[in-house]
Amino acid sequence: MEQSARLGDYELLGCLGRGGMGAVYRARHLELGVERALKVLARGSATQVERFRREALSLARVQHPNVVRVHECGVGECGFYFVMDLVEGETLERVVERGPLPLDRALEVAEDLARGVGALHERGIVHRDLKPANVVLRVDGTPVVLDLGLAVAPEFDRRLTQTGALLGTPWYMSPEQTRGQPATARSDVYALGLILFELTTGRSVSVGGGLPGLVDLPAPSSVDGKLPRALDRVFAQATARSPDRRYSDAGAFAEALAALRADPGPSGRFVRRARRAAWAAGMGVAGLVLWASLGGGFGGTSRTAGASALRSSVEGTGPTQASGPLPEPQRHARARRELRRLRRLPPSERFRALGRWIEGHPELEEELALARALRHNARLEFPLRRLLEPGFSRGRVCFLGKDWAVWSAQLQRPYRCLLVVEERAGGKRVAAREVSSPIEALAAEPGGRRLAFSHRGGTFLWTPGEQGAEPVLLSSWAMACLAFSPDGRLLAGGGEHRFLIVFDLEAGGEPRRFGPYRGLVDRVAFGPKGRYLACVGEGASGQRGVKDDGLDVWDLEAGRVVYRIEAFSSVNALAFSPRGDRLVVGGGDGRLLVYGLEGSEPRAEFVGPRESGVPLRRPSAHSGSLRGVAFFPDGTVCSGGPRLAERSGTIRVWDAADGRCLGSVDLPTPVWRLALSPDGKALLLVTGRGIELWPAGVPVPVPGG
Template structure:
């Protein structure tokens, strides 16, 4: 018989009021009349279970409760007692007066990444404690995270999911018991689950905390299950430096997920990092080892005209392990005869796509034009690199595909002479493709980041060739490092690291002497590659801001640097370091591309917009509702390529 307010359970626990109900019973606020303290009592109900099976389920519930009672951790609700009363088990626990995480999200909406990271640190430590004791939760979700006084998160309902599974097995039903939005693929498939299942569910819980919604959802149970099993994890817009961690946690393969100890180590390192907090005051950033002590004076390839064309990739962080992330855009500089006729700023773009290139089915994460404008490269979430080649793209050519081992393609960029396509992703390997043979010419392996597990922080999210093509700058993730490579010898010639955020954008000046570095906390540094002096801060990380530097690009004369942050499109005078924001820009864009002559900027996200970098004003709303993750501008500035889910669309000027 279900409990009622005022009822005395087992002669000791007086029920006061029901405070929650789940898939297996109700939770009561109660008074322990023996010890005179407030407790929570979970009434476990077996309403649909035949009478002859209840004794076994009661025994199993008691065993699981006793196992959970061994866990002693500030992030785990303490189990005080388990008792049988009127044919049902009752679990007596520590009473937590605060709301559940789910209730907090319903009331306040999503939480910022800093607060989420603090919650995650306690939850991960609690899971590490449980897993070390051989206990797996199996039902991690926002409803099972309670917030005690002072915003201290505690996990409840350890062991209950195992009892639910037992109920299903004994009654021979095939019903999914639990919340499928927070269940890992192996659990939905009925496979054995271990600690890795809790880590996936933790990732989904943190995603919901950051975005205000679960990562996978749908109109039906079947749709949700199919999404979890087959779809890549959607990009977390607000995850900041947690984006890579979420992606790793929600890997489809349990073996690829970091365990609780590794995740705790990652979060601890994030918490230890000093953040640069003095606006407008240039400061030296730690540098290890010493950056280039000699000028970069390698001769330009013979095929590059003077002034040389430059092809720079600029883009965002956190596109990892099959998961969406801020997109990667590219900058094309026009030199000699390589850009077509007319000024880039002439005429409006068509308001509808003039062409949709055929081929991709995955989400497009990065785009790049070849210097001659005849080839478009796209990196997709499932690891395919697409190449479309056409004299004028008057018709939709079928894509050639390069499949670099199924890794996640987060960055693609052409060399200035167009003979090499560099690609990178989540396997610490940069591939240099011969664009003629479409075969890998060479690979570069990024050094393993210290203190960061192999499954975390190893993602290369941005690439940039120097104007002469001799150097390739690479960076990304939680590594807080940028690596500079000699393209011809394949040697790592310099490393920069610092105490700020991970690298999200890179850009060379037109003379190749200065490298601009953008980070996930929106800081921007300038590194003098000739003098080898430590980098200086051009833009400090704004206090309380949530986002990253999406892209960087120098003006052709090198006097101005443009950048797209989470909330601003802006420019800096390199000499005075004065920052000026574009007028009317308040859109959360995810990608940006600039024309080589400095007269056009294009931003993409929920909208595709055209901007005038000189006047810093909007020229045209090309498309509303673009929902794009990548954008590229043709060398002549007349065509925009837009990367979306399963499509690359081209927009042309009249």
């Protein structure tokens, strides 16, 4: 087929690859101008045509970010074809050729892949030919299942092959497939287990040239001793020779991988060393006991002393001779030394190690308080998971209710603008959309299920939890900021049109406009009862010729400004307290300003931190710009931003009444945006390392330093 040929509404730009059933072309829609992939079956038997048709129908039934999406199918002069997303990246086969992935990344890829296959299984579709060559890793790191040429669903199973015929790639076939038995969801789980092995070890699981389905498989930790034994257990269950002993489907396998990512446990090499040490210690103690029984001088205390020596040698914490329990002061001193050593570990390792230490030392009350405080603080110093890898711009985040995390970003390679809704707990994608231009404003309905977002194409409302729900155009105005009222009835926004715009989502009709302002309106926030609305705009304080930002608080019922705050350099964030009696403002110069709103005039209660009651010349809550503020349910304030060098970041918690800093968490990456969950237990951060979900909380003082 010539590269300049056309097929349907598409112009073929070039061939991406050829296979046994046809070819895949890069194509461009003649009217929309979007590029997609077009798979063509040039010629074939009736069986091949049926398989080709079945692949298109199977893909069209599944809408999942880890499964390629089909848009349409048809018949042209060159044969049958269907149109799907153009997935640019490289196959897992090419990725694994360069060596194993880091453990956490390998588990993340395997989990995403399993969730995509799980979406097939939920619809009764069995892939039957999973292998690294059929999975493409997008530039943003998302794995996508491509080839469903052998996929089978109950309503499509027409006995297209003879009984006992082998369909699939032999190196990734399950034992039952190699015997000619029908493939099930558990057969796909077996192939996913083999892919997991390659991702973590960088080598094929085949042994001595035999097919994996016909031989005993090695454990991943036998190839790389640094891999955890928990990985061996997950791999062994996924690749059990009996289908009944495997995970029931890919969704169950994905949950096991998620649990493994949360707590990988010790490596196989560590466990083997511990066993050898325990064996050596046991043999030594056995010799001592034998010597004592022959009159070596231990007398009646030999058994107790031997057990003490064994426990001390295995734990590495006791005395070197069998002298009985340590005196109380020495036990506490040793425990303190151990805790000081654990404090030097990286946060995630420190958190797990302290958990094991606490379980093993229930009798040391004073040190237990110290260990629990250290463990609590360690948990705040590493993310729960990463939602998006680096390589994007214009990241926006919010929480939709307490269960869903929402993010949007402009991906660089390939250029795509995404809006994604994920489950906060497990990371399962609820919905995802590709939009025409970068999203500039994003807001979630408090306690509801609606999202508002805006880009240069206008402002939209979307209910992602509803089946087949499409975004509804609310206004052709593009907004730089958006906010819902607490009851979800009103939506406010501002932008370059110089007005504060308020939509009544229940009554409809024309929106109300407040202003005008001299320039951009780029921050809005509702009070807790929805009557008062704060906005930041150029010239808000009424000063002509002033380019600094100013802040107005509007009474929406009266239609007038009730508070005006003098202009200052720049405002990056603002939020009302849960009671509505305070307004916190985050400045671009790092200042944190809190204003009381109970009198006739706004009252500055504190500006930045107070240090021993001495006012600072330029009081600053953060050494760099302050990029986000939010109130916890108890009325304390959370703030975040990058440090001056912008190679690290800080999250701090403040007492809104007196300005005391209650705690601080240093991050190894700049913080550009933040959103606090409604329950105050999680943070969504846009950082230099990607979009991440972090635990939220107040670091506790460490007893005794």
